[in-house]
Amino acid sequence: CVVWGQKAQEELKSGIHLCGISLNYFHLLFELMVKLPSVEASRIDVRIPLLVDAVCLRVPQYRQLLEALVLKNRQLVALEPARRYKVQELYHVSCPCVVPPNFWRSSDVRPSDSLFDLSALGTLRTRLLQYAAGRGAMNAARPKWIFLSRAGASARRQFNEQAVVDSLKKVGCQAVFPEKLPLAEQIALFAEAELIVGGSGAAFTNLLFCSPRCKVVVLAKNRMPISIFSTVARYVGADLCYFTESSDDGGETDDIHESFVIDVDRLSAFVVRFLSEERLEPC
Numbered sequence: 672c673v674v675w676g677q678k679a680q681e682e683l684k685s686g687i688h689l690c691g692i693s694l695n696y697f698h699l700l701f702e703l704m705v706k707l708p709s710v711e712a713s714r715i716d717v718r719i720p721l722l723v724d725a726v727c728l729r730v731p732q733y734r735q736l737l738e739a740l741v742l743k744n745r746q747l748v749a750l751e752p753a754r755r756y757k758v759q760e761l762y763h764v765s766c767p768c769v770v771p772p773n774f775w776r777s778s779d780v781r782p783s784d785s786l787f788d789l790s791a792l793g794t795l796r797t798r799l800l801q802y803a804a805g806r807g808a809m810n811a812a813r814p815k816w817i818f819l820s821r822a823g824a825s826a827r828r829q830f831n832e833q834a835v836v837d838s839l840k841k842v843g844c845q846a847v848f849p850e851k852l853p854l855a856e857q858i859a860l861f862a863e864a865e866l867i868v869g870g871s872g873a874a875f876t877n878l879l880f881c882s883p884r885c886k887v888v889v890l891a892k893n894r895m896p897i898s899i900f901s902t903v904a905r906y907v908g909a910d911l912c913y914f915t916e917s918s919d920d921g922g923e924t925d926d927i928h929e930s931f932v933i934d935v936d937r938l939s940a941f942v943v944r945f946l947s948e949e950r951l952e953p954c
Contacts, residue, residue, distance in 0.1 A: 686722040831932050888913075
């Protein structure tokens, strides 16, 4: 979509467009940062700057992503929201993945609506694991069975988290807060984990760094047919299951952000069984 905008507030000579849904880590990595290897491999003059959303330079982990993936010494130009820019020569790089940011009817979502280029995922995984290793983040003392807390996340997709945490502590699972960790430590945390449990959310973007046979349990709203994390898990060899709320009214929801309630006793029993099984049937 090309829009002719009048009365630009700022004019730039040239730039490579790398803006989009930068506030969400999942979309940032799989829709925007995934383009960077192609940019680096292209013949675009290294003097042409990367145009990024301002949040990418304000959030430390996002800036670290850029440091890890921008191998050439390109200038970064931050574009502020609600400000119009005119770029005389704009480069646009196609995204190798298809990740819809929203759906008209969530109950009509199909797995084929979200498509990932596995070669592009492989390049991201290799580059970022190397980044974490290069900063000495690997092989540190950290928990292997983890629960991804959403205590600091938005009010969307709320569930009885504290009850879930208390229940999982009994089986040896420790709560962690990925958003508080530097990027290299986030990557290492997931790469070395043997069990990951948590409410569906952007923290599961880090599944890209999991080791084969890692067990993953995503807590989600009942009858929600979105499975964007399962493709990533399958690619790296992780064993992922969705564990849904207890109630079942026979219907489906059109709001993927609705709150839900998890039966903690059923979850604990499931996690114990999941860990003991070689591999469960798809669920």
